[in-house]
Each structure stands twice: as structure tokens, then as C-alpha cells.
Amino acid sequence: MHVLNSLPPHNLFGIEEQDYKTARIAVLPIPYDSASTYGPGSRFGPDAIIEASRYLELYDIDTRSDPTKLGVFTLEQLAPDFASPERMVRRISKEVSIILQDRKVPLLLGGEHTVAVGAMDALSNTRKEFTVLHFDAHSDSRDELYGSKYCHACAMARIAELHNDYYSIGIRSIDKDSAMRKSNRIIYMKAIHSMGIKALAGLLAMKSAKNVYITFDFDALDPSEMPSTGTPEPDGFRFSEVMELFSLLLPKKNLIGMDFTELAPMPGMRAPDFLAAKLIYGTLAYAFAGKPTKA
Numbered sequence: 001m002h003v004l005n006s007l008p009p010h011n012l013f014g015i016e017e018q019d020y021k022t023a024r025i026a027v028l029p030i031p032y033d034s035a036s037t038y039g040p041g042s043r044f045g046p047d048a049i050i051e052a053s054r055y056l057e058l059y060d061i062d063t064r065s066d067p068t069k070l071g072v073f074t075l076e077q078l079a080p081d082f083a084s085p086e087r088m089v090r091r092i093s094k095e096v097s098i099i100l101q102d103r104k105v106p107l108l109l110g111g112e113h114t115v116a117v118g119a120m121d122a123l124s125n126t127r128k129e130f131t132v133l134h135f136d137a138h139s140d141s142r143d144e145l146y147g148s149k150y151c152h153a154c155a156m157a158r159i160a161e162l163h164n165d166y167y168s169i170g171i172r173s174i175d176k177d178s179a180m181r182k183s184n185r186i187i188y189m190k191a192i193h194s195m196g197i198k199a200l201a202g203l204l205a206m207k208s209a210k211n212v213y214i215t216f217d218f219d220a221l222d223p224s225e226m227p228s229t230g231t232p233e234p235d236g237f238r239f240s241e242v243m244e245l246f247s248l249l250l251p252k253k254n255l256i257g258m259d260f261t262e263l264a265p266m267p268g269m270r271a272p273d274f275l276a277a278k279l280i281y282g283t284l285a286y287a288f289a290g291k292p293t294k295a
């Protein structure tokens with residue numbers, strides 16, 4: 001039965017009629033945060049993003065488009081596996097493989113950053129050439145933490161084992177061993193401040209493959225705009241800087257998948273949840289709807 005005057009349905013962007021068959025983007029909500037160390041709560045992230053996204057204006061001013069017209073289908077939430085993070089990663093990999101076989105672009109809503117490892121496992125099986133663009137305050141490059149190789153602080157170490165074409169962008173917290181390795185795959189926030197967003201876009205456009213995968217930890221953003229993360233770190237990206245970067249970079253690239261992780265919503269605080277939803281919307285607009293219009 002259809003309720004007259006109902007609120008938007010509870011899916012990403014509150015889309016009235018979802019159709020998996022024709023959808024280009026498949027959204028997989030993963031309420032999983034079992035391996036967090038400092039502040040848990042990112043298991044509530046997918047719900048908070050979806051809730052906020054229902055109230056988003058779907059017309060994007062900058063690209064003069066409505067990216068939901070691509071077809072965005074929100075799948076059921078993936079049940080967490082509490083037995084082991086390794087099994088959870090395998091479960092995610094299986095789901096993402098199905099999405100890829102169905103020729104859709106996976107969009108994962110975390111949950112903690114570990115969920116990205118599952119996506120990477122599935123993508124590396126496709127043998128496609130692609131570059132991972134990793135946005136984060138933390139390098140997440142520890143081999144293990146507290147005896148676990150599958151924790152959120154080890155996500156990039158695992159991803160790098162599966163796929164070594166990646167850039168970690170916006171880093172401002174790193175363990176000594178990882179820093180000493182002096183990887184040219186790490187782009188520190190300090191360097192970004194001095195080169196500026198346009199130069200960063202140029203650098204990434206040049207250095208990355210045509211296909212890109214975005215793994216976006218919300219703590220890449222400055223805590224003043226994005227306080228709702230388990231491990232906030234000062235001096236991050238502004239929302240507008242990320243959008244500018246994506247507007248310059250993504251129209252030149254082919255976005256093959258993405259995950260947005262580590263939003264740990266704070267009760268009563270709606271702005272960060274809304275920002276997260278809008279950032280995802282903007283990513284789709286620039287990646288799929290085309291070039292921004294001149295200001």
C-alpha cells in the first residue's frame with residue numbers, strides 16, 4: 001500500500017522508486033566497527049548518512065545535474081561478522097564481487113575503514129588497472145595493532161598488499177616506521193597546504209590511472225567541520241577543498257568504486273551527518289554528471 005504524502009524512503013538520497021536492474025551505483029551500507037581503537041560508533045554511520053541524505057536537495061548547483069538520475073540503489077545493510085574482522089572482510093569482498101559482476105559501481109557506507117579492504121579484495125580480482133585515492137588524516141599503514149592485522153589502523157597496509165597503486169592524501173598522523181620509509185605515495189596535509197588544491201588536482205590527474213577508486217575516511221576533513229569521527233585530527237581538509245579537488249579531478253577519471261567510512265555520528269548533531277551525505281552526493285555529481293559550470 002502506498003501512503004499519500006509520505007516522507008522520502010529510507011535509502012541513500014531518499015529515492016522514491018529504486019530499480020536495481022537499471023541502477024549504475026549500488027550502495028552497500030556496512031554498520032561494522034568492531035576493530036576500532038579510540039572512539040567506536042561508526043556502526044551508526046550508514047544510518048546517519050542515509051537519514052541525512054533524504055533531506056538533500058537533489059539538484060546540484062555546480063554541475064546543474066541530478067546524479068540520482070544515474071540510478072542509485074541502496075542494498076540491505078550487510079550484517080557484521082562478530083567472530084573475526086578477517087571473516088568480515090571476506091563477507092564484504094563477496095558482496096562487492098556480486099555488485100561488480102552486475103556491472104555496477106560499488107559505493108560502500110562504513111562503518112570503520114577496514115571495510116575498504118573487502119572492496120579492494122574484490123576489485124583486485126578483476127585485474128583492472130586502477131589507482132586507489134586514499135583520503136585520511138592517518139596513514140593506516142601499521143602492519144598490525146594489538147595483535148590484529150585487520151584493524152582500522154592497518155587498513156592501508158592490507159590494501160597496499162592487495163594493490164600497490166595508491167596515494168594516501170591529507171595525512172597528518174603516521175607511525176615512525178611508516179614515516180621513515182619515506183613513501184612517495186604519501187601526500188602530507190602540510191604539503192597540500194603549500195601547493196594548493198589546483199596543484200594537488202594536477203598532480204593526482206597525472207600520477208593516477210584512468211580508473212580510480214576512492215576510499216574516504218571522514219577524518220580527512222578538519223574536525224571543525226567534521227567532529228563526528230572516532231579519531232579526529234586537527235588541520236584537515238575543508239569540505240569546499242575536497243569538492244574543488246573532485247571537481248577538477250573526477251571529470252577526467254573513471255570512478256570504479258568508492259567507500260566512505262568512519263563517520264561516528266553524535267546524537268543531536270546533524271551538521272556533520274549532512275556534510276557526509278552532501279560530500280557523497282558531490283562526488284557522484286563530479287564523477288558521473290560531468291564538468292562543473294563556471295562560477
Ligand SMILES: [Mn+2]
Nearest residue numbers: 137138217219
Ligand atoms: Mn583515519
